[in-house]
Amino acid sequence: MNFPGSGIIKGMAVTARNIVGSYFDRAHAKRLTTEQYPEERPTLAEASRSVPFLVYDGEDPEKGMRCVACKICEKECPPQCIYIVKDSDANGKPILRPKVFNIDISVCMGCQICVEVCPFESIRMDNIYEMSSYDRFAPLVLHKAQLLKSNAYYHGIRPTEATATDARIEAGRIRKEAALKAATAKVAATKAAAAAKAAEENKPSQPEQNA
Amino acid sequence: MNFLALLKDTLFQFLGLFKNLDTLPVEFMRLLREFLVKLGALCGIAVPQWALDLVSSLVIIVAILVTFLILFALMSVFERKLLARAQNRYGPNRVGPCGILQPVADGIKMLTKEDLVPRAADKVVHYLAPIVMVAPALMLPVILPYGRDMVAVDLPVGILFFFALSAGAELAVFMAGWASNNKYSILGAMRAIAQMISYELPLVTSALVVALVAGSLSPAALVAAQGGYSFGFLPRWFVCTPWGFAACLLFYIGALSESNRCPFDLPEGESEIIAGHLTEYSGFKYAIFFMAEYVGMFAINGLLVTLFLGGYQAPFPFLEWIPGWCWFFAKLWAVALSMVWVRTTLPRFRIDQMMLFAWKFMLPMSFVALLAAAAWYYAGQGLAGWVLSALIVVVPYLLLGTFCFTRHHSATNRRYLYSE
Numbered sequence: 001m002n003f004p005g006s007g008i009i010k011g012m013a014v015t016a017r018n019i020v021g022s023y024f025d026r027a028h029a030k031r032l033t034t035e036q037y038p039e040e041r042p043t044l045a046e047a048s049r050s051v052p053f054l055v056y057d058g059e060d061p062e063k064g065m066r067c068v069a070c071k072i073c074e075k076e077c078p079p080q081c082i083y084i085v086k087d088s089d090a091n092g093k094p095i096l097r098p099k100v101f102n103i104d105i106s107v108c109m110g111c112q113i114c115v116e117v118c119p120f121e122s123i124r125m126d127n128i129y130e131m132s133s134y135d136r137f138a139p140l141v142l143h144k145a146q147l148l149k150s151n152a153y154y155h156g157i158r159p160t161e162a163t164a165t166d167a168r169i170e171a172g173r174i175r176k177e178a179a180l181k182a183a184t185a186k187v188a189a190t191k192a193a194a195a196a197k198a199a200e201e202n203k204p205s206q207p208e209q210n211a
Numbered sequence: 212m213n214f215l216a217l218l219k220d221t222l223f224q225f226l227g228l229f230k231n232l233d234t235l236p237v238e239f240m241r242l243l244r245e246f247l248v249k250l251g252a253l254c255g256i257a258v259p260q261w262a263l264d265l266v267s268s269l270v271i272i273v274a275i276l277v278t279f280l281i282l283f284a285l286m287s288v289f290e291r292k293l294l295a296r297a298q299n300r301y302g303p304n305r306v307g308p309c310g311i312l313q314p315v316a317d318g319i320k321m322l323t324k325e326d327l328v329p330r331a332a333d334k335v336v337h338y339l340a341p342i343v344m345v346a347p348a349l350m351l352p353v354i355l356p357y358g359r360d361m362v363a364v365d366l367p368v369g370i371l372f373f374f375a376l377s378a379g380a381e382l383a384v385f386m387a388g389w390a391s392n393n394k395y396s397i398l399g400a401m402r403a404i405a406q407m408i409s410y411e412l413p414l415v416t417s418a419l420v421v422a423l424v425a426g427s428l429s430p431a432a433l434v435a436a437q438g439g440y441s442f443g444f445l446p447r448w449f450v451c452t453p454w455g456f457a458a459c460l461l462f463y464i465g466a467l468s469e470s471n472r473c474p475f476d477l478p479e480g481e482s483e484i485i486a487g488h489l490t491e492y493s494g495f496k497y498a499i500f501f502m503a504e505y506v507g508m509f510a511i512n513g514l515l516v517t518l519f520l521g522g523y524q525a526p527f528p529f530l531e532w533i534p535g536w537c538w539f540f541a542k543l544w545a546v547a548l549s550m551v552w553v554r555t556t557l558p559r560f561r562i563d564q565m566m567l568f569a570w571k572f573m574l575p576m577s578f579v580a581l582l583a584a585a586a587w588y589y590a591g592q593g594l595a596g597w598v599l600s601a602l603i604v605v606v607p608y609l610l611l612g613t614f615c616f617t618r619h620h621s622a623t624n625r626r627y628l629y630s631e
Contacts, residue, residue: 004612008557015297015556022296031299 046158049125051105052082052114054147061148066122069098073114073123081107082114101147105131106140121165127157214253221246232534236274237360240267271363275352282543283505284314290551297555321498329392329491336390341492341499344383347376348503351510356431358523358536369430370422373514374415377469380507381407384478384488387500391491399487402562403478406468409566410475413573414465417458420577420584421449421518430514434522448521453601454583457608459519461577463546466515468569470508473554480559512546513539520546571615579607 022031035042052073056064069086087099114123126149133139155162221242228238244263251258288303288310295302303310328337354369356362366372381404388400422428425436439447449455468475479487489500516522520542523535560568583600590596 004609011556012552015552018299019293019296019552019555022299032301033299034301036301036304 044127044157046160048127049110049112050129051108051110051126051131051142052103052112052123052147053126053149054101054144055122055124055151055154056148057151059150061145061150064150065097065148066120067098067101068096068120068122069101070119072117072119076113076117078111078113079107079109081105081109098144101144102141103147104141106136121169124154124161124165214250217246217249217253221249233359233536235534236358236536240270243267243270275363276349279349279352279506279509280502282509282547283502284318286505286509286547287317287501288313289548290554293548293551294555297552318498322495324494326494326496327491331392332491333390333392336386337491338496340383340387340390340488341496341503343386344380345499345503345506347379347383348507348510350376351507352513354430355510355513355517355539356434356522357539358534360431361523361536362431365431366429368428370418370428370433370514370518373510374411374418377507377511378407378411380469380503383503387492388488391488393491395484395486396488396490398484399478399480399490402480402484403471403488405562406471406475406477406565406569409569410465410468410573413461413569413577414469416574416577417461417465417580418514418518420454420458420580423581424449424454424584424588430517430522434517434524437521438524440528444527446521446524446526448519448524448526450519450521452587453597453604454580454587455519457576457583457604458580459515461573461580462515462519464573466508466511467550467553468565469511470550471504472508472550474557474560475565476559477562477565482559508550509543509547512543512550515546516542567615572611575611576608579604 018031025031054065054067056066058064069084071084071086074080074082074084081104083100083102083104084098085100086094087097088094110125112125115125131140151162151166154165224242225239228235228242231238244267247263247266248258291313292302292310303313306312306316328334351373353363354366354372356365384403384407385400388396388398388403391397421433425433427433427436437446437448441447441451445451450459467473471478477487479489484490489497492500516539522542523539525531525533525535525538583603586603587596587600590599
């Protein structure tokens with residue numbers, strides 16, 4: 001029914017339905033969609049990412065570290081937020097392990113290029129998002145100890161990707177072993193062949209020797 | 212009789228007052244005066260009448276101020292809550308249980324903010340504007356009857372006093388706009404003046420309707436005239452008659468406009484003129500403006516309750532055991548929250564729509580309500596009066612509503628001088 005002012009009444013009915021509905025409407029539990037942040041946390045999508053972290057295998061971060069300090073990520077990083085210093089042993093000989101691995105998360109733009117280029121499946125994207133601090137500088141530079149997180153943690157935040165990574169590493173290991181085996185076999189075969197050849201060469205002379 | 216015995220006696224009398232909650236505040240004031248006289252007698256002083264008046268006035272002033280400031284604080288949080296709920300949000304829910312202490316946090320925030328005064332501003336007027344705004348707003352509630360015999364100042368021309376004072380807000384708004392030396396401020400102030408003067412006319416006329424029928428300008432007498440029930444069940448509130456209903460709606464719209472609330476918040480339309488006359492105000496002065504606006508809103512709602520909704524009268528005979536002042540404040544809250552409801556629903560007017568609505572609809576309709584009240588009065592207030600006044604109200608309403616606001620009417624006359 002239309003009469004002057006009926007539009008206002010219809011509009012008032014709509015708002016009233018929303019006001020009352022937000023308190024009592026059990027059928028529409030999704031009416032109040034606001035997440036009450038500190039108490040309620042969002043369920044992050046598996047692909048959500050913030051800053052990189054370093055994966056380690058096993059229990060000990062230093063032993064299980066996958067990173068070999070090849071510095072590819074440092075070179076590729078567009079905003080240049082990664083800083084790596086290669087470790088060395090007691091004699092000053094460089095070893096395949098970073099001594100310093102810093103990521104300045106105030107500079108990091110989360111582009112994931114370091115992850116793409118890493119040949120050792122060592123650097124991966126994290127999904128932490130509470131990184132604020134009272135200081136602009138020191139607390140926002142993450143050091144090696146803060147960056148190293150276990151493979152189990154990686155599986156926890158993004159299982160699909162971690163499983164694929166593990167499979168890739170496992171395949172690589174099998175391939176390597178097979179290649180090693182083949183190489184060993186080849187070496188053995190060569191050795192055997194050489195030995196056989198030598199034996200062949202020595203054989204005719206044997207009767208001579210014997211003779 | 213020593214001091215302790217007097218104290219004990221008064222205390223017992225005070226507790227005895229709780230037997231009748233309806234008269235509690237009035238009886239409390241009487242008890243206070245008696246106590247002061249007795250105390251003076253105990254000390255050997257004859258307490259003069261002016262001292263008693265002074266003390267009881269101070270008590271009443273403090274009570275009214277505190278009541279209205281609490282109303283303001285609660286309103287600011289309830290309003291935000293309701294607005295949020297209409298948009299399916301939670302609203303403030305962090306400070307205190309369910310966010311009820313939000314006004315405290317707001318107050319601390321306001322008080323600790325820097326009080327900026329523009330360099331080019333007229334400093335004195337800029338400083339005075341909030342004071343001129345808040346003083347009349349705080350004086351408005353004194354004439355309202357909160358319960359039976361509960362009226363701070365029983366003026367015989369209370370309604371007139373109310374409108375005279377509430378007009379002071381216009382001066383303050385214009386002072387604020389002019390002194391800020393800011394084009395948005397002065398635009399907001401001009402809008403506010405145009406709006407308040409336009410809407411004061413139908414507002415006062417619709418209040419006049421009640422005065423015409425009740426034959427009095429005293430709020431207490433008006434409420435007393437609304438006691439009892441017609442046809443045995445319908446309360447004799449003026450809103451329950453055709454002319455009263457029309458006048459009540461007109462007064463309600465006028466009150467929305469006078470207190471600068473949506474859809475009449477053009478003076479501070481943030482999408483067009485930032486915050487209007489409040490643009491250059493911050494900190495405590497802004498808070499004072501805000502407070503004056505809300506106290507003024509509650510005062511004019513209180514007047515609406517007094518004029519049309521039967522003040523402290525109960526709506527049904529079987530509910531009369533609830534104290535009158537409870538009814539008054541319940542009705543006050545109902546009207547105030549309905550204003551929030553309107554605010555969630557209606558978008559802001561354009562300035563020409565607002566003026567058109569005031570002069571082409573509100574003003575004629577308020578005269579029609581006056582006419583209908585006269586018809587009701589002279590037709591004997593019976594069934595004939597009802598039918599007659601209903602006809603007088605409804606027919607012009609439909610005619611005006613149909614022919615005054617058709618959209619194509621203005622569209623055909625529109626010419627674009629420069630953009631064609």
